Amino acid sequence: MVKQKTGEPLTGEALLQKVKTLATLSKTQKAKACGYYTVTKGGVERVNLLQFLQALIEAEGIILDKPAAERGRDGRSARYRIAVQANGNLLIGTAYTQQMRLQPGDAFELVLGRKHLQLKQLDPID
Template sequence: MLTGSELLAAVKEFGDGSKSALVKSCGYVSKKKDGSDRLNFTAFYEALLEAKGVNLGDGGQVGKGGRKLSFVATVQGNGNLLIGKAYTAMLDLKPGDDFDIKLGRKQIRLKPVGSTEEEED
């Protein structure tokens, strides 16, 4: 698989061919169980962005269970909204920390009790 300046040069040289052919020619191909080719467009575009100097982060932060943090919370069947230990640890929150709940239009904002507006972001 081409990366960095080699990938940029190959894309520049390729011209007006199909995207599928470009991805394949740069080596972003794997084999399916049935032996056919799978084109890895996502990996290709991520490598292309990285080669152009676009940083998309560290690939996602990982929680204790080894899963990437999604920064999405789902309301549970009982109506509770669980934040999770990985997130509270990132903010160094401790049991007993108090928050004011600010409700907006389709949003909930938690503000530490006693914090000022400047400290929020």
């Protein structure tokens, strides 16, 4: 079922003021009164409580998540584990090479341990 939007919901200071005037209503009733609902093709009203609560949090000036630009590319961090690819190669990702300040052409010695593999960077050849 495709939902039809019923108008723009309140945000910011307007949302805060409206919620204060609706103090005796339930969360669901407040969300609906502030425009946080949709009407389905069948005419059923569905209240979007999560969007309403998120808008309230933002209107209060509370920031729960860092903006995407501050998190990095997609918010992931290095796990310090790699897996052997299907062709038998080991791929060391950009997160690791940047952290180690590696440049194209840097050489390593592989040291095999009982349960680990260690990379030792070789001195550059001048």
